[in-house]
Amino acid sequence: MSRLVLRFEGALLKEVPLGTRPITIGRAPDNDIPIDNLAVSNYHARVYVEAGSLVVEDLNSLNGSFLNDIRVERAMLKDGDTILIGKHEILVDQTHDVALIADELRRAPAPRVNETMILDTEERRKLLEMAAASGERSQLSPERLLVPTLTVLSGRTDQKEYRIAGKLTVIGHSKMATVRLRGWFTPEVAAQINKHEDGYYLGRGDQVPKINGVSIQGLTKLNDGDMIEVGRVRLNFLFRE
Amino acid sequence: MHIQAGARTDLGRVRKNNEDCYAIDPSLQLYVLSDGMGGQAHGEVASNLAVQTVLTHCRQAENSRATPIFGESSPDVSERTNRLASAIHLANRKVFETAASNPEQQGMGATIVAAWVESQRLSIAHVGDSRAYLLRGGSMEQLTADHSLVAEKVRVGILTPQEADASEMQSVLTRAVGTMSSVEVDTDEQVLLVGDFLLLCSDGLTRMVTDPEIASTLLTSGSAQESAERLVDLANENGGVDNVSVIVLHVVDKRESFFKRLKIWKRNSG
Numbered sequence: 001m002s003r004l005v006l007r008f009e010g011a012l013l014k015e016v017p018l019g020t021r022p023i024t025i026g027r028a029p030d031n032d033i034p035i036d037n038l039a040v041s042n043y044h045a046r047v048y049v050e051a052g053s054l055v056v057e058d059l060n061s062l063n064g065s066f067l068n069d070i071r072v073e074r075a076m077l078k079d080g081d082t083i084l085i086g087k088h089e090i091l092v093d094q095t096h097d098v099a100l101i102a103d104e105l106r107r108a109p110a111p112r113v114n115e116t117m118i119l120d121t122e123e124r125r126k127l128l129e130m131a132a133a134s135g136e137r138s139q140l141s142p143e144r145l146l147v148p149t150l151t152v153l154s155g156r157t158d159q160k161e162y163r164i165a166g167k168l169t170v171i172g173h174s175k176m177a178t179v180r181l182r183g184w185f186t187p188e189v190a191a192q193i194n195k196h197e198d199g200y201y202l203g204r205g206d207q208v209p210k211i212n213g214v215s216i217q218g219l220t221k222l223n224d225g226d227m228i229e230v231g232r233v234r235l236n237f238l239f240r241e
Numbered sequence: 242m243h244i245q246a247g248a249r250t251d252l253g254r255v256r257k258n259n260e261d262c263y264a265i266d267p268s269l270q271l272y273v274l275s276d277g278m279g280g281q282a283h284g285e286v287a288s289n290l291a292v293q294t295v296l297t298h299c300r301q302a303e304n305s306r307a308t309p310i311f312g313e314s315s316p317d318v319s320e321r322t323n324r325l326a327s328a329i330h331l332a333n334r335k336v337f338e339t340a341a342s343n344p345e346q347q348g349m350g351a352t353i354v355a356a357w358v359e360s361q362r363l364s365i366a367h368v369g370d371s372r373a374y375l376l377r378g379g380s381m382e383q384l385t386a387d388h389s390l391v392a393e394k395v396r397v398g399i400l401t402p403q404e405a406d407a408s409e410m411q412s413v414l415t416r417a418v419g420t421m422s423s424v425e426v427d428t429d430e431q432v433l434l435v436g437d438f439l440l441l442c443s444d445g446l447t448r449m450v451t452d453p454e455i456a457s458t459l460l461t462s463g464s465a466q467e468s469a470e471r472l473v474d475l476a477n478e479n480g481g482v483d484n485v486s487v488i489v490l491h492v493v494d495k496r497e498s499f500f501k502r503l504k505i506w507k508r509n510s511g
Contacts, residue, residue, distance in 0.1 A: 168430035
């Protein structure tokens with residue numbers, strides 16, 4: 001069972017088991033975790049389960065709630081986290097957990113946890129929002145308005161510059177190639193570029209391409225300005241406006 | 242380039258019925274695998290319906306370009322990949338409508354992973370936590386991102402992969418075929434190379450057998466069918482907690498397979 005452990009200057013003051021009900025923290029005596037200190041607002045913060053995760057939420061307190069020393073309005077909690085309210089510490093102990101989160105999700109018709117089940121719409125929506133929020137911080141977003149391009153520096157190709165569009169870009173002699181290589185003994189598929197959620201990856205074809213002079217091993221993420229060598233063709237990978 | 246295919250589905254050691262299901266259309270080079278959910282025998286109904294719908298829709302589209310497209314097409318992928326996604330959108334609708342008209346089947350659904358090969362080009366589409374892996378030149382890569390609660394949390398960064406593997410929440414899906422009126426389908430494309438192995442599998446394999454074990458089994462088996470059987474055996478030896486299904490594709494050089502066939506023919510006639 002997971003619990004919140006209230007400590008003050010190292011001394012253990014109180015332990016509160018976590019259930020499905022939110023735990024409130026504040027100066028008023030009717031809180032689940034009352035803290036008698038003027039730096040603490042009457043109803044300061046609460047901890048509850050949402051979409052299968054433990055969340056701390058500051059209730060517009062005057063002096064704020066801190067998670068691992070960072071002021072937060074709302075944040076996901078994990079085992080070992082410390083919430084700081086005033087000078088009181090609240091430790092999140094989930095070492096014996098799972099039961100809690102399982103309970104929360106068990107409202108679905110399937111009673112057994114190892115039975116496959118689907119997250120209900122509301123929980124899914126919250127998760128997607130969370131994912132979207134983190135996506136904004138992902139590597140691709142600053143380049144959202146930038147178009148990835150390949151500029152031919154040397155070698156025989158059908159164009160001098162290519163825009164990369166779509167999930168798969170083939171470099172080779174093949175008809176399906178976006179970057180058509182010309183000349184004798186040119187492989188049908190010399191290399192390929194795959195678009196993933198977080199960027200563009202170069203993979204081998206019938207040849208092993210090089211990035212900045214080094215042969216790739218498996219799929220390798222491309223960075224702005226990388227020099228790609230495929231056989232006798234050299235390409236510059238660039239993000240452009 | 243030629244594709245050798247092998248497949249196997251098994252009850253496992255714990256479950257009483259097999260809710261997994263797969264189908265292969267060798268002439269279309271279409272491979273579909275599904276893991277059903279939803280108590281009693283309803284998971285089986287869902288996975289079978291999903292697989293059959295995908296197969297039928299793709300066959301129809303192959304015969305008539307006028308076959309309607311379901312769901313939104315993406316400009317990022319080929320017509321064929323969009324067709325595969327369309328088949329899954331239709332499967333979603335069929336399973337959802339079947340469940341809606343049979344109260345006892347409420348909530349049934351399925352995962353699906355499908356691969357379609359045209360010359361060297363591979364289209365992948367999936368929903369749920371059934372996976373596609375590509376083993377190329379000794380390194381194995383998961384081509385699909387699981388639509389499960391733990392996997393989404395790992396992607397968002399609030400769970401480590403180790404925590405995810407240990408979590409009891411692994412069976413909670415964030416997307417499935419047939420549980421809602423519409424579904425988002427993920428797609429991917431690759432160029433296949435001679436020597437590649439492609440593996441489609443249900444979570445009954447990946448929860449029981451580690452990636453290195455999977456890779457070494459693929460690399461050391463004599464044929465795609467032998468790989469498929471050895472992978473299922475491994476899952477069962479390691480506990481067989483869930484139904485296990487695998488489809489193994491091995492891309493071989495045409496000439497090689499011709500000589501192999503010649504050898505077999507010689508052996509049989511000699």
